[in-house]
Amino acid sequence: MKKTTIAEVASAAGVSKATVSRFLNGNYGKMSSATQEKIRQTVQRLNYRPNKQAQMLKTNRSGLIGFIVADMGNLYSSKLLSGASAVARENDYQLVIMESNNSLSSEEDALKKFVDQSVEGVLIQPISEDSSRYESVGKRCPMVLVDRQTTPKTWPAVIVDNALSTKYLAEYIVKKGYSKIAIFTESLTTDVRRKRYAGMRAVAKEHSLESELVEVGNLQLSSTYSDMKDRINELVSEDEKVAIFASNSQTLLMVLRVLDDLRIKIPDEVGVSGYDDWNWAFLAQPAITSIEQNASDIGAEAMRMLLTDIDPLKESISETKVIPSKINIRESI
Incomplete structure (x- = not known):
């Protein structure tokens, strides 16, 4: 199929090639609105597609x-x-x-x-x-x-608002009568993870609650799942009312898998919350309390x-x- 040229667009619109070129590059100058509309309709009718490389050379823009x-x-x-x-x-x-x-x-x-x-x-x-x-x-x-x-x-x-939103959630956990917060997170190598951890820890400290950092390894490895299983088993066996906070959706999913595997009841035996809510947390049984960020x-x-x-x-x-x-x-x- 033959490609429409700028000369054909100009001829069909009854204007010069230079005028069409200025229109395509957004340089309307003294161009009337009627002329702009005529060129726009002609471009659409002829299905004209400008040469991006040529435009870049002329305008020094890549788009x-x-x-x-x-x-x-x-x-x-x-x-x-x-x-x-x-x-x-x-x-x-x-x-x-x-x-x-x-x-x-x-x-x-x-x-x-x-x-x-x-x-x-x-x-x-x-x-x-x-x-x-x-x-x-x-x-x-x-x-x-x-x-x-x-x-x-x-x-x-x-x-x-990583730290602030996490603090609000921690306040709610305190209000619900938990005596310990276990914060499950991947390695604290990013500012985002550190802020989420800091928000939880600050509120726990303020209310004299015990807080524990559980840094998990590579979530793709079976050893990580095994380690999380051991630690969660220990947490639930402790004589405390424990709430788990998972710092992102992947970690939260892993926590829920472990709890299901161990047949631990939520929230009867352990509370669970997390950061990131990708429209699935409310489908869990019971539905999971979480922080939703609009990415x-x-x-x-x-x-x-x-x-x-x-x-x-x-x-x-x-x-x-x-x-x-x-x-x-x-x-x-």
């Missing part, structure tokens, strides 16, 4: 936004991408997605590839907390951090912030925006 997520298999990442992608499409940008797989070397490689592709901006779930690791890219194009922050705070970021909103807001930084007519943003979480109180506590 590409790079997004590096830490773990593509995580539902949280999928929702981040969904929110960001929707805003990108609304503004005629294309999202280029890469995964760091929680590896600094993979992250560095992805950033280099973004530079090679001349992306106009970068969204990233940073692996490192050291801002200097991202300076080379941050100086080339606008960048917004998603879900995590680096030190010192150099770039705008969109995060959730789609986080991704969308991060993209809006980035596009504001990209726009030369708008003032650059250097702020941190916190997206509030929601606590879903259910029967498990």
Whole structure:
């Protein structure tokens, strides 16, 4: 099938090629609204698709936004991408997605590839907390951090209220008469995990409750499941009213598997709560009390912030925006 040319669009619309080119590049200038509408309808009728590479050479714009997520298999990442992608499409940008797989070397490689592709901006779930690791890219194009922050705070970021929401949940656990909180989490190597742990621990300390940190290993390994099984068995056998808090959805699922395997009743023998609610926690029996973060909103807001930084007519943003979480109180506590 023969591809429609810009000359054919110009002829059909009764304008010059230069006018069509200006329209396609968003340079309307003194172009009347009637002319704009005529070209727009002609482009749609002829199904004309401009040559992106040629446009990039003329405008020095690629129309590409790079997004590096830490773990593509995580539902949280999928929702981040969904929110960001929707805003990108609304503004005629294309999202280029890469995964760091929680590896600094993979992250560095992805950033280099973004530079090679001349992306106009970068969204990233940073692996490192050291801002200097991202300076080379941050100086080339606008960048917004998603879900995590680096030190010192150099770039705008969109995060959730990890510590505050966890404190609210801990207060509820205290109110329900528990004497001990066991905090199950993957290794405290990220700021997000540390804040969730700190929120629980601070409230427990304030109310003179015992709190225990249980750092779990690789959730894919059978040994991790076995270790969790042993520890949960010990917790339930203690002469205390214990509540378990799982710091993310994967850990929460593992906790529930162990409890089911051990035939431990929730909440009669142990209370259970978690962070992340991907529309399944209410289906458990009993339904699980959890903190819900709107990852789609986080991704969308991060993209809006980035596009504001990209726009030369708008003032650059250097702020941190916190997206509030929601606590879903259910029967498990």
